[in-house]
Amino acid sequence: MLKAFKTVIDKEQEAHRIIREAQVQAEKIMSDAQKKAEEAYKKTYEQTVTKAKRRSKELRRRAKEEAEHEAEIFLPRAEQQIKEIKRKAKERFDEAVSSVLDEILS
């Protein structure tokens, strides 16, 4: 009877040990998971933000390129305008000189 009682107590202690070991293992799983989760958070965040930074840089680069391209069209237009102004001014040069002379001498 005593032997049977002792056997039961031993087995119960073994059962406690099995559960305690499982609890320790569970705590380790959670602790590891916590670390992995923080790394995953950082990695996911950095990947997304890095991608966005690349896109931002690309946006600025393209804006500058487009603006410079427009400028390349705009300046020759101004030069063309100047040519036209000079052509007309040449035709009206004598008229302008005479008019200023009249103004001075009148």
Next chain:
Amino acid sequence: MESSVQKFTDRILKDAREEAKAIVTQAEKSAEMLLENRKQSGRQKAEEDVYALLKRAESEAEIIKGRVATETRREAGWLVLSNKEQLVTNVLDEVKCRLGKLQKSKRYTPILERIIINAGTALGGGRLEVMLSKDDLALPLKTDTLAKAIARETGVETHLKFSKKSVEALGGSIVKTPDSKVIVDNTFEAILKRREKELRFKASRILFQE
């Protein structure tokens, strides 16, 4: 008796192993969920920051476009304007050149006489001194005729005296009171300088009219 104890203890161990397995399984599930939740949080936080980042980049891109466009327009405007200014300057240079030639022409004497009469009239007649350029001192100007013309305009008896000192000028005259307190400088250079803005405006209106 022994067999029932064995069964009982086997049961205790079996239950304990099952409970242990459940504890570990639960921990694994929780770990998996935690990992997924943090990934999701990372994505969400990144998306918030990315939204602001892209908004800022879009706004900067617009500023870059605007700045380049403004600089280009300013540069183009400056180019057009400086060319126009040069064209107007060319007109005034030609005017100076023609004024120089005019001084040597027959047309000049009556023009100079009128300039002197106008200046004398502006001074209100009286005793006046006239200064001319070196070349103009040799012109056959009639002092009495000029003085009479001024007197007619002002109603004041006028005496003109031509100074022996000459002035550096393309033409025109300086008329002054004997004490030099009031001077009318109508040399061509002075007229050009005094009326430069107005003359440039006049020239540009003719040169650049549409």
